[in-house]
Amino acid sequence: MKRLLTLALSGLALTATPALAQDVTVTNARLVIGDGSAPIEGGAVVVRGGRVVYAGPASGAPAGGMTIDAGGAWVTPGLFATVTTLGLADVAAVGESNDITANGSPFSAALDASAAINPTSQHILVHRAAGITRAATTTLPSGSIFGGQGAIIDLDGDAKPVMQARAFQMIVLGENGGTRAGGSRVAAHVLLRAALREAQALIGKAGTPQTTEIAKDDALFLGRFDAEALVPVVTGQQKLYIAVDRAADIRAVLALKAEYPKLDLVLVGASEGWLVAKEIAAAGIPVIANGLTDLPESFEQLGATQSNAGRLARAGVKVAINAATMQDPRRLQQVAGNLVALTRVPGASGMEWDQAFAAISSVPAEISGLGGKAGVLKPGALGDVVLWDGDPLEVGSVPTKVFIGGVEQSLESHQSRLRNRYRDLDESDLPKAYDW
Amino acid sequence: MFADKTVPARLGRLAALVSALALIASVTVADARARGKDRKQGKDEETSASTLAAAKPGEGVFASTYKPFPSIATAIRGATIFDGRGNRIDNGVVFMSGGKIVAVGGPDTPIPADIAVLDGTGKFVTPGIIDIHSHLGDYPSPGVEAHSDGNEATAPTTPEVWAEHSVWPQDPGFTRALVNGGITALQILPGSANLMGGRSVTLKNVPARTTQAMKFPGAPYGLKMACGENPKRVYGSRGRMPSTRMGNLAVNRETWLAAIDYANDEKAKRDLGKETLVGVLKGEILVHNHCYRADEMALVLDMAKEMGYRVSAFHHAVEAYKIGDLLRENDVCSAIWADWYGFKMESYDGILENAAFLQREGACVVIHSDDANDIQRLNQEAAKARAAGLRMGIDISEGTAIQWITYNAAKAMGIEKMTGSLEEGKMADVVLWNGNPLSVYSRPEKVWIDGALMFDAMDPKRRPVSDFELGQPGEGDVK
Numbered sequence: 045m046k047r048l049l050t051l052a053l054s055g056l057a058l059t060a061t062p063a064l065a066q067d068v069t070v071t072n073a074r075l076v077i078g079d080g081s082a083p084i085e086g087g088a089v090v091v092r093g094g095r096v097v098y099a100g101p102a103s104g105a106p107a108g109g110m111t112i113d114a115g116g117a118w119v120t121p122g123l124f125a126t127v128t129t130l131g132l133a134d135v136a137a138v139g140e141s142n143d144i145t146a147n148g149s150p151f152s153a154a155l156d157a158s159a160a161i162n163p164t165s166q167h168i169l170v171h172r173a174a175g176i177t178r179a180a181t182t183t184l185p186s187g188s189i190f191g192g193q194g195a196i197i198d199l200d201g202d203a204k205p206v207m208q209a210r211a212f213q214m215i216v217l218g219e220n221g222g223t224r225a226g227g228s229r230v231a232a233h234v235l236l237r238a239a240l241r242e243a244q245a246l247i248g249k250a251g252t253p254q255t256t257e258i259a260k261d262d263a264l265f266l267g268r269f270d271a272e273a274l275v276p277v278v279t280g281q282q283k284l285y286i287a288v289d290r291a292a293d294i295r296a297v298l299a300l301k302a303e304y305p306k307l308d309l310v311l312v313g314a315s316e317g318w319l320v321a322k323e324i325a326a327a328g329i330p331v332i333a334n335g336l337t338d339l340p341e342s343f344e345q346l347g348a349t350q351s352n353a354g355r356l357a358r359a360g361v362k363v364a365i366n367a368a369t370m371q372d373p374r375r376l377q378q379v380a381g382n383l384v385a386l387t388r389v390p391g392a393s394g395m396e397w398d399q400a401f402a403a404i405s406s407v408p409a410e411i412s413g414l415g416g417k418a419g420v421l422k423p424g425a426l427g428d429v430v431l432w433d434g435d436p437l438e439v440g441s442v443p444t445k446v447f448i449g450g451v452e453q454s455l456e457s458h459q460s461r462l463r464n465r466y467r468d469l470d471e472s473d474l475p476k477a478y479d480w
Numbered sequence: 481m482f483a484d485k486t487v488p489a490r491l492g493r494l495a496a497l498v499s500a501l502a503l504i505a506s507v508t509v510a511d512a513r514a515r516g517k518d519r520k521q522g523k524d525e526e527t528s529a530s531t532l533a534a535a536k537p538g539e540g541v542f543a544s545t546y547k548p549f550p551s552i553a554t555a556i557r558g559a560t561i562f563d564g565r566g567n568r569i570d571n572g573v574v575f576m577s578g579g580k581i582v583a584v585g586g587p588d589t590p591i592p593a594d595i596a597v598l599d600g601t602g603k604f605v606t607p608g609i610i611d612i613h614s615h616l617g618d619y620p621s622p623g624v625e626a627h628s629d630g631n632e633a634t635a636p637t638t639p640e641v642w643a644e645h646s647v648w649p650q651d652p653g654f655t656r657a658l659v660n661g662g663i664t665a666l667q668i669l670p671g672s673a674n675l676m677g678g679r680s681v682t683l684k685n686v687p688a689r690t691t692q693a694m695k696f697p698g699a700p701y702g703l704k705m706a707c708g709e710n711p712k713r714v715y716g717s718r719g720r721m722p723s724t725r726m727g728n729l730a731v732n733r734e735t736w737l738a739a740i741d742y743a744n745d746e747k748a749k750r751d752l753g754k755e756t757l758v759g760v761l762k763g764e765i766l767v768h769n770h771c772y773r774a775d776e777m778a779l780v781l782d783m784a785k786e787m788g789y790r791v792s793a794f795h796h797a798v799e800a801y802k803i804g805d806l807l808r809e810n811d812v813c814s815a816i817w818a819d820w821y822g823f824k825m826e827s828y829d830g831i832l833e834n835a836a837f838l839q840r841e842g843a844c845v846v847i848h849s850d851d852a853n854d855i856q857r858l859n860q861e862a863a864k865a866r867a868a869g870l871r872m873g874i875d876i877s878e879g880t881a882i883q884w885i886t887y888n889a890a891k892a893m894g895i896e897k898m899t900g901s902l903e904e905g906k907m908a909d910v911v912l913w914n915g916n917p918l919s920v921y922s923r924p925e926k927v928w929i930d931g932a933l934m935f936d937a938m939d940p941k942r943r944p945v946s947d948f949e950l951g952q953p954g955e956g957d958v959k
Contacts, residue, residue: 134822135822135823135824135825135828136822136823136824137709137823137824137825138824138825166822167822170821170822291953316953316954319953336853336856337853338656338660338853338856338959339621339652339653339656339852339853340621340622340652340948340949340952340954341621341622341623341852342622342623342624343622343624345622346949346952346953346954347952347953347954347957348954348959349954349957349958349959350660350958350959351957351958371819371820371851371854372819372820372821374819375819378857378860378864378920381920381921382857382860382920384920384921385920385921385922385923386923386958388914388915388921388923389914389923389937389958390937390938390940390958391940391958392958433871437920438919438920438921439860439863439864439867439918439919439920440863440864440866440867440868440870441867442867442871458828458829459821459830459831459832462829462831463831463832463833463872466801466802466831466833466837467837467872469802469803469804469805469841476802
């Protein structure tokens with residue numbers, strides 16, 4: 045009976061009105077700031093009005109508010125997942141529930157993920173319970189090289205999941221881009237430049253002609269609305285995420301910067317990035333790198349190695365871990381942990397623990413334009429605090445409490461409810477359908 | 481006999497052998513090389529030296545040519561040992577010689593004076609990891625259309641195809657599975673487009689020029705079957721049967737009935753597909769059934785009873801936790817992921833506790849990959865699944881979690897008498913880990929297959945590089 049009551053309460057909690065931000069102090073923490081610094085034993089983090097006001101040794105913490113004794117547990121900033129499709133699909137293979145791609149749409153760059161984020165998506169609930177509190181989420185290319193405009197979201201499940209709409213434009217080059225541009229990398233590069241030129245024309249760059257669209261037969265590679273959507277890209281107001289893997293394709297992206305100096309570029313994937321690490325570092329372009337991709341899955345990934353991220357970082361590149369190349373973004377912790385494992389493998393390059401954690405917290409937040417605000421516990425940052433039942437990079441560790449913007453979150457989901465229902469198979473009184 | 485539902489579906493090995501002999505009794509003494517059979521006369525006719533004929537059904541074809549590589553007698557001393565049968569030995573000794581495990585035990589286990597001794601202090605030893613569900617070789621890297629050899633998606637039942645005829649031994653994925661995952665044996669299955677996708681093949685994870693040189697000697701064949709969404713989608717979209725789950729079952733049952741008729745018809749013309757199905761009915765070929773939903777697994781179990789075969793393992797059994805009792809009673813293993821969920825409708829109810837809840841019921845758990853990346857980390861997947869159980873108060877030892885990816889996999893593949901655990905006389909398929917294999921921070925340091933050292937993290941040259949990767953970026957890299 046007690047169990048039933050507990051379950052009933054948790055069921056109610058799932059649908060309850062979100063609470064207001066609390067003033068919370070977490071003490072006795074193995075405190076991870078998230079900026080690459082070492083954990084602080086006996087640390088404390090203080091959140092007031094939804095923001096971090098203190099994080100450091102307990103001795104310096106201001107008093108007041110609700111206090112939680114972490115009992116020596118790991119306490120970290122919320123993880124920041126990039127690049128994801130969280131909130132854009134219920135079941136990826138169920139087409140009508142999937143807003144990630146739009147094969148039949150005439151639009152590409154104009155697509156705006158923020159219009160469709162479902163804050164109560166099960167994937168958001170599941171990933172929140174895995175310690176991910178914010179994410180960059182985006183539509184993906186289908187009819188052209190342009191995937192559309194991604195959004196920065198929070199995972200608190202309230203009515204406003206979008207923190208920043210149209211935060212970046214997502215495009216693919218390489219094999220994928222070539223396919224979508226009509227059959228070759230060459231075509232993709234012409235399309236990209238033509239599109240950027242159209243965007244410049246729309247803001248009055250002298251001498252640049254305007255066309256209404258770029259199309260072939262039924263395929264529209266760029267329409268007027270897409271060109272308009274690229275204006276903030278070409279002016280550097282909106283980040284341009286370019287997914288490429290081959291070293292030569294990475295160099296081609298770096299070369300874009302000479303033609304379009306205002307582009308605010310981010311490389312995504314970059315499986316062979318380690319082969320051009322110095323050039324990427326010199327260009328000052330951050331990389332959302334594939335973490336454990338080590339197979340020549342395509343001819344543009346022949347040099348793929350799990351040491352890619354580590355080698356890029358060692359060359360001075362700002363490296364976040366790409367959530368798009370794992371089964372689900374909740375594996376970010378596992379991928380980061382594996383990068384730590386590589387530091388003990390002869391000949392491999394990995395990351396020390398503090399750096400690996402930063403690669404799934406503060407660094408992706410910085411790349412997303414939220415430096416100092418997300419993925420880090422520093423005064424002024426958003427009050428995203430996660431308490432863990434173990435080392436957060438160890439497989440099997442999960443959060444015991446998650447705060448987003450100072451609000452404690454429910455960790456319930458479809459999965460947790462199934463788990464509770466099937467904790468035994470006892471149907472001696474009634475079918476399982478009555479156990480909820 | 482195959483129409484008789486009272487015959488126990490599960491035939492012992494001996495019984496299977498006897499029935500196999502009975503079926504080909506009239507030709508068992510025939511010299512295979514005589515090939516004196518007129519195919520029009522039926523498979524059991526007397527042979528005559530003057531006519532052309534293929535080798536007889538039941539004779540070894542595409543036989544394994546695998547031979548263990550040279551090994552030196554080696555002992556590992558001072559390591560923590562998980563033996564694959566659920567046991568843990570601290571400060572233990574593993575001694576292998578002649579390609580076999582000679583001794584496993586505590587610190588007092590005698591080690592001959594003249595052999596190589598490795599200091600395992602702070603390290604861990606497990607049996608070679610076994611993946612029961614892989615498509616390495618039949619969906620190899622690079623994953624180009626020219627390499628798409630895993631689904632003969634031209635008919636809903638193709639039990640006549642054999643996965644080994646699609647395996648490309650140069651798939652670099654085999655090498656990654658060895659060096660990062662400690663994989664020493666794996667089952668390559670056809671895909672799941674078809675209700676009956678064809679025969680699987682079990683391989684030793686040794687680099688080889690031919691697939692035959694990878695084939696695990698003495699491993700039984702498997703038959704890949706598939707429930708649910710995939711077959712009905714693939715064929716329904718072409719306007720042919722099956723287009724529904726009831727269509728799936730109907731096609732399956734009709735096919736089994738035809739196989740039973742075939743088995744009982746001594747005059748029947750040879751039929752490769754039906755030979756596979758008869759092998760299942762006789763208990764010689766093990767059924768590996770892709771099946772996500774609990775209700776569908778229950779239907780398959782009844783179909784198996786009806787037709788007189790047994791299911792060795794349900795693969796991708798995302799909802800197995802709902803019927804752990806039924807699976808235990810039927811002695812069926814569930815080959816599952818630790819955390820895959822929600823990517824297709826029939827995976828919507830995936831939960832982290834699947835393995836733990838099955839273990840709670842006493843049902844057989846196998847953690848599988850179905851993935852060229854996850855096969856490199858089956859140990860971590862097992863660790864995740866165990867952790868989820870511990871959180872629910874289900875006591876699962878570390879040794880049990882290792883058993884999920886070693887002995888239990890071997891058992892469901894029918895090779896548990898040869899490998900899958902560190903026991904005297906078994907194949908010396910062994911992994912030395914640089915830390916606890918259930919930690920994300922640990923990696924294989926050395927991997928032996930039949931006692932031969934096939935990977936050594938401390939020796940850059942003791943690492944396989946496939947033909948495909950020679951002369952290409954990253955050749956010989958740590959990967």
